[in-house]
Amino acid sequence: MGRAWNRHILRRWIRTRLLLGVFSALSAFAQETHVGNLTGHAAAGKQFYRRFCIGCHGPFGDGNGENAPWIDPKPRDFTSATFKCRSTPTGMLPTDQDLYNSVARGFTNSNMPHWDSLTRHSRVDLLAYIKTFSARWQTDKAGDVLQIPAEPPITIQSIAHGSELFQKLECWKCHGQQGRGDGPSASTLTDSRDNPIRPYNFAAGSDDSRFKCGAENQDIYKIFMTGLDGTPMPSFADVIQPDDAWDLVHFLRTLQVNRKSKENDALRTAGGKIPKVETKDAAPATAPPAQPDTKPPGAEK
């Protein structure tokens, strides 16, 4: 009787586990994305993943595709559901729109091309399939979308304050005083998978240079406030106010010395020098004030 009962329990347990496994697999495969009026389905996206993504991101989405050993930076590991480019707070899942934008935009300084040659429907299907690689997409929800206030006017005062914040927040430790990605900590940085990672070099590139998560000032603002999850770049949402973040954006644009911008125009108008800001509560700078070592285009001597 006891043995028969145990067998009965064991059978029920196996049956339950099997059902749960099947249900879990099916629910993952029923994963959806919603971008605008489009709904993507994982089942349809699988073929696109296998066609376009598998070489780098691997058959299991863990970033271990056949090409992964040869490329730097390494492909994203979708199983961790950690994404750099988000409009949501640090540690939270991105929105479907964030993922959609990333796929369409591609990532500069990496092997990831822009995929806007795929139809919009293909892309949302593809994203739905990518979301099957991590259970987080079934248990967690995307965070609240960051509200970006209107950009204040670009002035030399804004740039000067941004320069001060660059020191105060110790951005220079990684990015270097001239924003060349050569700060004293730069060589020690690693990402969440312990792969070496380089800070962004603002001085490289020219008019068509862009950041990993976009090319507009709003995109840089978003990076401050959300951080780049999986990298040493933290979120400053709890540290600085929106106006401060905008000032920092304006200053960082002046580090792009080969790029035509309103910020560089403002700097040129000011004679190519960033004035010191007299603030009462500013922490003393721990390093020399940041100054672009190359004057912006057209700067007067």
Add this chain to the structure above:
Amino acid sequence: MQICVFEPRGDRGRSAGTVGLWAALILGAFAFSSNQQAHAIPAFARKYGMPCSACHEAWPKLNNFGQVFKDNGYQLGNDKDSPIYHEPSYWPVSFRITPNWHRENTNRVAVDQAATGVQGVTTQGFDLSGLDILTAGTLMKNISFLLTPSANSSAQFHFESAWVRFDNLLKSPWLNVKMGKFELDNVLSEKRILSLSNNGGLYQIYHFRPFGDVGAAANPFGIGDNQLGLEVMGHSRNSYTRYSVAVLSSTDGNVGLPASNGYDVSLAGSQAFEAGSLGLQRVGAFAYFGQEPTYALTSGGNPIPGAGQGNKSFMRAGMYGMWYLKRFDITTMFTHASESAFLATGTASNAILPAGARDPVWNGVLLESHFTVSPQFILVNRYELIRMSQQALPGSASTPPAPSNQGDLDALTFGARWYPFMHSRAGFAIHNEYSIVRSRGIFQANSTAPFQDSTSNSVFVGFDFIF
């Protein structure tokens, strides 16, 4: 080594298990020879680490991502495009050849030993295709190139392609300039054709000429042939919108200016649009305005190269649609063509045309469908129809009279390509194909015999590989 990256979830065993079955089916199947000069370049796959299927629906047929890559000068648009970012040992070279078995049959051939002087002839056996050596990529960012030394099956080389292209001029994808020998902007590309047999390895609709038109010997024009010239083309970022304007030497791509020193003009444009989950649809049109000499200056009775005279014109135009219904797609094309009566009758422009001669006109229809079962298996079917709407000479001009449909052509091709593996280092396809072409009223056993139809068919089985 990961062989079958498309079977990651326990399907690999099943895939391997089907190899024997497929091999048996294929080896027991059809027969094939090849004149293909197709482009599918693993050097790109190696450079960017993507499987062939990223750019090709089934290589060598491009998908829209591959089209964008090509339109952008073999660049993905990221910082890895310039060769200086790659290992110095990286060498952008690929080789393609197709060992094959093929069988050809023609129902009417003039044979001396035949009692009637005519009989059907069948040939078959193991063979090789031509060889393509594809070298392509970027010289630096936004300067791209393609060089294709190509040999026939007996290793006689020529340059199938050789061009340099300045990409994204004025930082705009709408302005790219290319000079050299290149394929015209045929979205339905003969260089990426999915059929390889003698009959099916070309688009009849791209090469048709009226019966009796031998043209200038050095210029058997075909819109599918690579041409020598300069092209200005542009495209939207996703290549949904594309245009091309090219000025070309009237030599059909033959080097050394063998006959003509005239110029042709090619125009092409297309627009793609999304249709929900069905896929990307594309419509387009093209036109080619060319000329050929009708006689040559001679020296001691021998033609002086490049000194063709008495140019007469010809024209090809067409419009097409590429319609996708998820994994099934069909290309529809309509073409209209005409040429000078001087060319069609082989008459020098300073001579008198035969009585009743006029410009021949013909129309063509093409239907090519594919069912992409997976990136590793594709079924192909094509039907081409060409009809003369106006013959160069009236039927009564010859004895016996020529039929009014003389030269009309029907071509049917179907086949399958299976890619046992798909990765970023090499490509391999087991290719099976059958093709049949029937031409009306082009066979005449002797000068007094009636004109009869000629039918030929090809069977082709090949191991198509590129590395």
